[in-house]
Amino acid sequence: MTLEPKRASCRTAMAVYTEVSDEDLNTFIAQYALGGVLSCKGIAEGVENSNYLLVTETGPYILTLYEKRTRRDDLPFFLGLMEHLAEKGVGCPVPLHGNDGEALRELCGRPAVLVTFLNGMWPRRIDPYHCAALGEAMGTMHKAGADFAMKRPNDLSVAGWRPLFDACSARAHEVRPGLAEALERELDTLEARWPAEGTLPVGVIHADLFPDNVFFRGRTLSGLIDFYFACTDVLVYDLAICLNAWCFEPDGAFNATKARLMLSSYRKVRPLSDEELAALPLLARGSALRFLLTRLYDLLNHPPGAFVKPKNPLEYWNKLRFHQQVSGLGAYGLE
Amino acid sequence: MTLEPKRASCRTAMAVYTEVSDEDLNTFIAQYALGGVLSCKGIAEGVENSNYLLVTETGPYILTLYEKRTRRDDLPFFLGLMEHLAEKGVGCPVPLHGNDGEALRELCGRPAVLVTFLNGMWPRRIDPYHCAALGEAMGTMHKAGADFAMKRPNDLSVAGWRPLFDACSARAHEVRPGLAEALERELDTLEARWPAEGTLPVGVIHADLFPDNVFFRGRTLSGLIDFYFACTDVLVYDLAICLNAWCFEPDGAFNATKARLMLSSYRKVRPLSDEELAALPLLARGSALRFLLTRLYDLLNHPPGAFVKPKNPLEYWNKLRFHQQVSGLGAYGLE
Numbered sequence: 311m312t313l314e315p316k317r318a319s320c321r322t323a324m325a326v327y328t329e330v331s332d333e334d335l336n337t338f339i340a341q342y343a344l345g346g347v348l349s350c351k352g353i354a355e356g357v358e359n360s361n362y363l364l365v366t367e368t369g370p371y372i373l374t375l376y377e378k379r380t381r382r383d384d385l386p387f388f389l390g391l392m393e394h395l396a397e398k399g400v401g402c403p404v405p406l407h408g409n410d411g412e413a414l415r416e417l418c419g420r421p422a423v424l425v426t427f428l429n430g431m432w433p434r435r436i437d438p439y440h441c442a443a444l445g446e447a448m449g450t451m452h453k454a455g456a457d458f459a460m461k462r463p464n465d466l467s468v469a470g471w472r473p474l475f476d477a478c479s480a481r482a483h484e485v486r487p488g489l490a491e492a493l494e495r496e497l498d499t500l501e502a503r504w505p506a507e508g509t510l511p512v513g514v515i516h517a518d519l520f521p522d523n524v525f526f527r528g529r530t531l532s533g534l535i536d537f538y539f540a541c542t543d544v545l546v547y548d549l550a551i552c553l554n555a556w557c558f559e560p561d562g563a564f565n566a567t568k569a570r571l572m573l574s575s576y577r578k579v580r581p582l583s584d585e586e587l588a589a590l591p592l593l594a595r596g597s598a599l600r601f602l603l604t605r606l607y608d609l610l611n612h613p614p615g616a617f618v619k620p621k622n623p624l625e626y627w628n629k630l631r632f633h634q635q636v637s638g639l640g641a642y643g644l645e
Numbered sequence: 646m647t648l649e650p651k652r653a654s655c656r657t658a659m660a661v662y663t664e665v666s667d668e669d670l671n672t673f674i675a676q677y678a679l680g681g682v683l684s685c686k687g688i689a690e691g692v693e694n695s696n697y698l699l700v701t702e703t704g705p706y707i708l709t710l711y712e713k714r715t716r717r718d719d720l721p722f723f724l725g726l727m728e729h730l731a732e733k734g735v736g737c738p739v740p741l742h743g744n745d746g747e748a749l750r751e752l753c754g755r756p757a758v759l760v761t762f763l764n765g766m767w768p769r770r771i772d773p774y775h776c777a778a779l780g781e782a783m784g785t786m787h788k789a790g791a792d793f794a795m796k797r798p799n800d801l802s803v804a805g806w807r808p809l810f811d812a813c814s815a816r817a818h819e820v821r822p823g824l825a826e827a828l829e830r831e832l833d834t835l836e837a838r839w840p841a842e843g844t845l846p847v848g849v850i851h852a853d854l855f856p857d858n859v860f861f862r863g864r865t866l867s868g869l870i871d872f873y874f875a876c877t878d879v880l881v882y883d884l885a886i887c888l889n890a891w892c893f894e895p896d897g898a899f900n901a902t903k904a905r906l907m908l909s910s911y912r913k914v915r916p917l918s919d920e921e922l923a924a925l926p927l928l929a930r931g932s933a934l935r936f937l938l939t940r941l942y943d944l945l946n947h948p949p950g951a952f953v954k955p956k957n958p959l960e961y962w963n964k965l966r967f968h969q970q971v972s973g974l975g976a977y978g979l980e
Contacts (some may be wrong), residue, residue, distance in 0.1 A: 329769050330769075331768075331769040331770055332766045332768065332769070332861070333770070335766070346862075347766070348764040348765075348862070349705075349762070349764050349765065349766065350766055351688040351689060351690060351698055352688065352689035353686040353687065353688055353689070353698070354686060354687035354688070355686060363686055363688070363698055365705065365764075370684075370700065370705075427684070428684075429683040429684050429700075430683075430684065431667045431670070431682070431684065431685055433666075433667065434664050434665075434666040434667070435666055435668070526667070527681075527683070
């Protein structure tokens with residue numbers, strides 16, 4: 311098994327899974343008052359679903375066809391959340407409703423949604439100002455989600471990790487000798503010490519706020535996309551995910567300045583309790599394990615010749631080891 | 646070696662090879678008077694180069710970064726041709742010139758060009774009217790190219806096939822038993838019988854007018870894209886390529902109605918001599934062999950885990966066998 315972490319970081323794989331014919335598209339678009347179709351091109355956004363940049367006589371939109379990894383029953387939560395957040399002023403794509411009032415319909419046998427086009431580009435090189443803007447946007451999103459009525463459990467939180475581990479453990483040594491044993495020890499620790507329900511504030515989290523899901527225009531954050539892992543979970547876990555996704559340098563070093571800026575700008579919008587802060591190192595370990603396990607699973611179950619190149623799970627092994635050694639919040643740039 | 650021709654036909658693989666950072670893009674775009682960048686997304690267009698749909702304050706454009714399979718020395722021919730054709734009224738992308746007058750510049754260490762955005766979608770299901778419109782557009786393009794001053798030899802014509810065959814012959818049996826022997830016989834025949842220089846009219850041909858390079862708005866052809874195989878060759882060879890690319894049904898049957906519409910609407914714009922018509926079956930065999938050999942080469946040299954799924958060479962084996970059995974132009978719908 312070979313991995314090319316260096317090359318993977320400067321390349322993007324993408325796949326459009328469903329071909330949409332012009333006939334089908336014209337029938338679909340007739341259900342909206344958007345004028346005729348000028349162009350429709352598959353784009354490199356999201357790896358789970360098929361996304362198209364659709365230009366009509368009234369402007370650009372994003373058309374998403376949901377492929378099999380997104381559960382149809384979850385779609386009302388995701389779409390309702392985007393509408394709720396947008397109404398509260400959070401920059402994000404907004405589902406459009408057709409002439410019949412429905413946002414969710416069918417195209418090429420798949421659930422399909424048309425959403426507004428969000429200007430901006432995701433940052434390829436993370437600067438400290440990106441992290442500051444991200445912290446503020448996440449705090450705003452968490453507050454805006456507080457009165458969102460729907461719930462969705464996080465099936466990739468602590469209870470979901472052991473089944474993933476069991477599915478990979480027999481072959482984990484192919485990726486790194488001793489990996490299965492180390493992961494099992496970590497899993498035991500996290501299961502024993504994970505915050506009990508009711509001990510930390512819960513709400514809507516994005517749960518996948520990686521750089522490619524955060525758009526900027528110049529130095530200004532223009533919005534968040536890809537809410538298809540969003541769920542109801544401990545709020546500060548979203549920050550723990552972003553400590554991993556935004557604050558490590560390409561060489562593996564943790565950048566405490568970025569972490570400090572992210573956390574402090576979040577706290578200006580939504581203060582963090584002592585309990586939330588104290589839980590951060592453990593939640594960051596959990597987040598590292600979660601992405602390590604899903605990447606490991608994808609790598610070991612990667613069909614040869616598949617379109618999407620698997621990401622390197624060992625990147626998260628290094629992140630996990632960093633958080634295991636953290637003794638206090640100073641490591642994250644806090645006093 | 647396994648192939649999935651059925652699934653391949655309803656899926657699109659694509660790859661963006663070069664990540665363009667917002668900093669690099671802003672520097673690049675400052676060389677044009679197009680306003681600020683609103684968005685830039687990798688798109689599924691062309692498999693050889695990286696293409697982005699770039700939206701600025703003045704509208705949408707296509708940004709192309711040329712990857713290693715496109716020779717830098719050939720770019721002035723391709724770009725000059727697009728400008729020449731557009732000036733003559735052929736619908737195609739037009740390269741934009743920067744403030745310094747240059748169309749070809751550098752981005753992320755690669756040759757890069759910004760071209761106008763062409764409205765329309767390529768047809769996923771070929772109807773006879775598509776073939777009629779294609780014939781007319783090709784005739785118009787051939788006439789418009791008549792006074793284009795630059796030349797570029799076709800390195801994928803008859804002289805280029807034997808080296809390709811030699812690079813694949815030892816492993817061709819993995820794809821089909823006896824394939825190498827059959828291809829060598831065909832190659833011998835084509836080399837012996839290929840029209841000598843000066844016997845048929847020569848000019849600029851597109852040489853890759855597959856459906857994904859021809860855009861329609863409704864039933865109207867809006868333009869041609871992807872001129873990166875264009876070259877100076879026998880004009881009627883372009884029609885031979887399109888007989889293969891447009892006139893076979895997904896089940897392998899040849900549709901003579903489509904062929905007749907394509908050829909007859911071409912002849913209304915640019916008449917075909919008896920010599921050109923008589924050469925058509927042999928040129929169609931040559932075109933079938935050309936795409937068979939490049940697909941075979943790509944399949945046998947496909948790195949495991951590569952982004953782009955190889956196309957099935959045996960599709961062209963069946964097309965080749967059809968043209969081998971053609972005894973007259975009646976097979977193509979002509980009297």
